[in-house]
Amino acid sequence: MLSNLRIFAVNHKKISSLHINNMYCFRIRASLKRIKPHVPLGKNYSSLPGLIGNDVKSLYSVISPPITKIRNIGIMAHIDAGKTTTTERILYYSGYTRSLGDVDDGDTVTDFMAQERERGITIQSAAVTFDWNGYRINLIDTPGHVDFTLEVERCLRVLDGAVAVFDASAGVEAQTLTVWRQADKHKIPRICFLNKMDKAGASFNYAVESIREKLKAKPLLLQLPIGEAKTFKGVVDVVNKEKLLWNPNSNDGKDFERKPLLEMSDPKLLKEATEARNALIEQIADLDDAFAELVLGEFSENFDLLPAEKLQTAIHRVTLAQTAVPVLCGSALKNKGVQPLLDAITMYLPSPEERSYEFLQWYKGDLCALAFKVLHDKQRGPLVFMRIYSGMIKPQLAIHNINGNCTERISRLLLPFADQHVEIPSLTAGNIALTVGLKHTATGDTIVSSKSSALAAARRAEREGEQKHRQNSETERLLLAGVEIPEPVFFCSIEPPSVAKQPDLDHALKCLQREDPSLKVRLDPDSGQTVLCGMGELHIEIIHDRIKREYGLETYLGPLQVAYRETILNSVCATDTLDRTLGDRRHLVTVELEAKPVETSSVVPVIEYAESVSEDILKGSQEAVENGIHSACLQGPLLGSPIQDVAITLHSLILHPGTSSTMISACVSRCVQKALKKADKQVLEPLMHLEVTVTRDHLSAVLADLAQRRGSVQEIQTRQDNRVVVGFVPLAEIMVGAL
Numbered sequence: 001m002l003s004n005l006r007i008f009a010v011n012h013k014k015i016s017s018l019h020i021n022n023m024y025c026f027r028i029r030a031s032l033k034r035i036k037p038h039v040p041l042g043k044n045y046s047s048l049p050g051l052i053g054n055d056v057k058s059l060y061s062v063i064s065p066p067i068t069k070i071r072n073i074g075i076m077a078h079i080d081a082g083k084t085t086t087t088e089r090i091l092y093y094s095g096y097t098r099s100l101g102d103v104d105d106g107d108t109v110t111d112f113m114a115q116e117r118e119r120g121i122t123i124q125s126a127a128v129t130f131d132w133n134g135y136r137i138n139l140i141d142t143p144g145h146v147d148f149t150l151e152v153e154r155c156l157r158v159l160d161g162a163v164a165v166f167d168a169s170a171g172v173e174a175q176t177l178t179v180w181r182q183a184d185k186h187k188i189p190r191i192c193f194l195n196k197m198d199k200a201g202a203s204f205n206y207a208v209e210s211i212r213e214k215l216k217a218k219p220l221l222l223q224l225p226i227g228e229a230k231t232f233k234g235v236v237d238v239v240n241k242e243k244l245l246w247n248p249n250s251n252d253g254k255d256f257e258r259k260p261l262l263e264m265s266d267p268k269l270l271k272e273a274t275e276a277r278n279a280l281i282e283q284i285a286d287l288d289d290a291f292a293e294l295v296l297g298e299f300s301e302n303f304d305l306l307p308a309e310k311l312q313t314a315i316h317r318v319t320l321a322q323t324a325v326p327v328l329c330g331s332a333l334k335n336k337g338v339q340p341l342l343d344a345i346t347m348y349l350p351s352p353e354e355r356s357y358e359f360l361q362w363y364k365g366d367l368c369a370l371a372f373k374v375l376h377d378k379q380r381g382p383l384v385f386m387r388i389y390s391g392m393i394k395p396q397l398a399i400h401n402i403n404g405n406c407t408e409r410i411s412r413l414l415l416p417f418a419d420q421h422v423e424i425p426s427l428t429a430g431n432i433a434l435t436v437g438l439k440h441t442a443t444g445d446t447i448v449s450s451k452s453s454a455l456a457a458a459r460r461a462e463r464e465g466e467q468k469h470r471q472n473s474e475t476e477r478l479l480l481a482g483v484e485i486p487e488p489v490f491f492c493s494i495e496p497p498s499v500a501k502q503p504d505l506d507h508a509l510k511c512l513q514r515e516d517p518s519l520k521v522r523l524d525p526d527s528g529q530t531v532l533c534g535m536g537e538l539h540i541e542i543i544h545d546r547i548k549r550e551y552g553l554e555t556y557l558g559p560l561q562v563a564y565r566e567t568i569l570n571s572v573c574a575t576d577t578l579d580r581t582l583g584d585r586r587h588l589v590t591v592e593l594e595a596k597p598v599e600t601s602s603v604v605p606v607i608e609y610a611e612s613v614s615e616d617i618l619k620g621s622q623e624a625v626e627n628g629i630h631s632a633c634l635q636g637p638l639l640g641s642p643i644q645d646v647a648i649t650l651h652s653l654i655l656h657p658g659t660s661s662t663m664i665s666a667c668v669s670r671c672v673q674k675a676l677k678k679a680d681k682q683v684l685e686p687l688m689h690l691e692v693t694v695t696r697d698h699l700s701a702v703l704a705d706l707a708q709r710r711g712s713v714q715e716i717q718t719r720q721d722n723r724v725v726v727g728f729v730p731l732a733e734i735m736v737g738a739l
């Protein structure tokens with residue numbers, strides 16, 4: 001029965017004995033269904049600006065534009081809401097592609113990896129730069145699939161604004177909630193685009209209501225649809241009281257007319273637009289004091305007299321303050337509504353200088369950038385995408401990487417255009433750059449001009465920190481990334497075709513990890529095998545595929561396994577003594593410690609020291625003690641899985657002089673394992689938060705199927721004619737192999 005289901009949403013949630021971690025979204029069948037024949041790369045790229053020489057909009061437009069004219073924008077949504085299709089339309093209308101790419105034909109610009117084209121999904125986000133009406137837009141297309149949640153989060157970190165795309169027939173879906181929360185966390189102003197207004201079941205009001213209810217956001221209706229589903233033909237611009245109608249005979253949507261609504265020809269639409277405009281004005285006046293003053297003063301008698309520009313400025317302010325979100329609608333597939341969306345991006349989303357970044361004051365105009373993506377290019381080596389927050393980047397510039405504590409040189413500077421790039425002489429703050437030549441920089445690293453500049457910034461940050469909060473260390477405060485890497489939920493062994501190829505496999509995995517920190521690689525201590533740990537089946541499958549395509553290695557994967565964890569349920573104490581004589585040296589350690597359960601949802605143990613443990617003894621041995629605790633917690637006594645939610649308190653440590661740190665670690669580790677064995681224990685398994693949309697007549701079959709899979713149903717919602725079952729199912733029960 002599960003094969004009929006459409007949407008899966010995933011969450012690790014602690015229900016009685018189990019654990020909450022992150023919210024993920026998962027869609028097994030959809031990720032595998034749209035497999036298409038391989039489309040060669042570069043199909044659509046013969047006439048890109050600055051590359052071939054024709055149709056260059058003017059070289060000036062390629063070089064650093066004024067910061068007020070820059071928009072660093074991301075598109076975020078639930079899987080399949082239409083992000084890639086919308087991006088393709090945006091690129092086409094902005095003049096940077098000559099033909100419309102189609103996800104279903106596998107020839108889109110932003111999904112440029114071979115796997116993305118074959119599967120019709122976005123895996124890695126690609127930054128694309130283009131101009132619209134004198135504005136420079138750097139657009140980052142983010143993946144919607146749960147396995148790539150970290151990609152979304154990392155991209156959000158470098159954005160100044162975002163467009164949330166919704167399927168108008170489904171409203172807010174599970175993954176939308178996740179990315180919305182991520183955007184909240186990074187305080188990113190947003191615009192909502194209700195896409196798929198042409199689709200059967202599309203409902204503007206339903207989608208708006210779900211934004212209000214599920215996202216707890218205040219929607220500002222800047223448009224109303226003209227028709228819905230089959231009859232959708234255009235939109236009403238509420239701010240200007242105009243109608244925008246697309247020519248049904250135009251096959252690319254470039255041909256549309258914008259006409260003022262008139263009493264004579266459109267009495268009904270005009271009435272609706274006037275009511276919507278008045279409601280919008282009142283709504284904004286409630287949120288923005290300056291606008292309220294203006295409206296109540298000059299225009300209280302007649303809102304019609306309020307100029308559109310004044311309303312637009314107020315919408316911009318409210319969007320920036322994130323007290324409400326502008327809502328627009330259209331159909332990317334049917335080429336309707338995308339140009340007004342582009343206008344809204346330039347009008348309502350902020351420029352980089354309108355965003356306040358606390359750390360900018362520490363750099364005083366010196367270079368400060370975040371490497372938010374690394375791609376490996378066979379010819380040019382690693383390509384690093386960077387968001388420049390302050391200062392300037394040029395080719396041949398030496399930069400300092402704070403995370404890696406290393407200095408290296410940028411050889412070339414490019415403007416990113418999916419897999420095609422324009423070479424440029426310099427780029428200033430606010431822009432997104434693509435650099436060549438950085439061999440050690442990894443995704444998430446903070447880049448500055450020199451070590452001394454970093455130190456100066458750290459000193460300023462410290463002074464600032466004294467006045468404010470002082471919880472972070474000097475360098476930590478300078479690091480921009482701040483993206484938490486979720487713990488993997490799947491793992492499997494990976495083997496090279498022959499032992500001689502093991503170094504090639506290690507190299508490939510190292511490169512892939514630089515690109516994608518959510519991919520973890522470890523060595524199994526028992527079998528000596530390399531183990532891949534990832535965020536989902538698709539994640540691991542893609543990595544396997546990339547090793548073959550990009551590194552020419554045919555590897556073998558062992559069976560995919562769910563990453564279980566263990567925890568303890570009560571406090572226990574243990575003591576242990578290790579007494580060894582190696583050569584003429586005696587190593588003697590006695591440890592006394594306590595293990596107790598805590599709520600952290602983390603596999604990193606909390607380490608505490610009792611007051612009885614003197615600082616003197618800890619000075620030389622703290623690292624050894626902590627290494628011992630960490631290594632013991634990696635393998636629980638039940639299944640050998642990592643231990644989660646545990647705190648270890650060291651009560652006593654007695655050392656014979658000359659005892660080596662290896663012996664201290666070994667004794668502490670043995671003692672922790674002793675304690676864990678004594679405690680009452682439990683295995684934890686990852687749970688998926690599941691959202692199943694189903695027709696009414698299939699509901700009981702679906703509920704029975706979920707029960708059989710040890711699932712628990714939280715609620716059953718009504719969505720138009722369908723039912724949405726919301727609940728949890730153990731991940732192990734809905735792996736592709738389990739279906």
Ligand SMILES: Nc1nc2c(ncn2[C@@H]2O[C@H](COP(=O)(O)OP(=O)(O)OP(=O)(O)O)[C@@H](O)[C@H]2O)c(=O)[nH]1
Nearest residue numbers: 080081082083084085103121122144196331332333
């Ligand atoms: N009816 C209709 N279908 C659309 C529209 N926009 C996109 N689609 C279809 O919806 C499917 C998903 O579109 P994508 O653009 O790949 O969606 P996405 O959000 O980028 O998906 P991921 O990259 O996999 O997260 C494709 O089959 C599109 O043809 C639309 O406006 N109307």
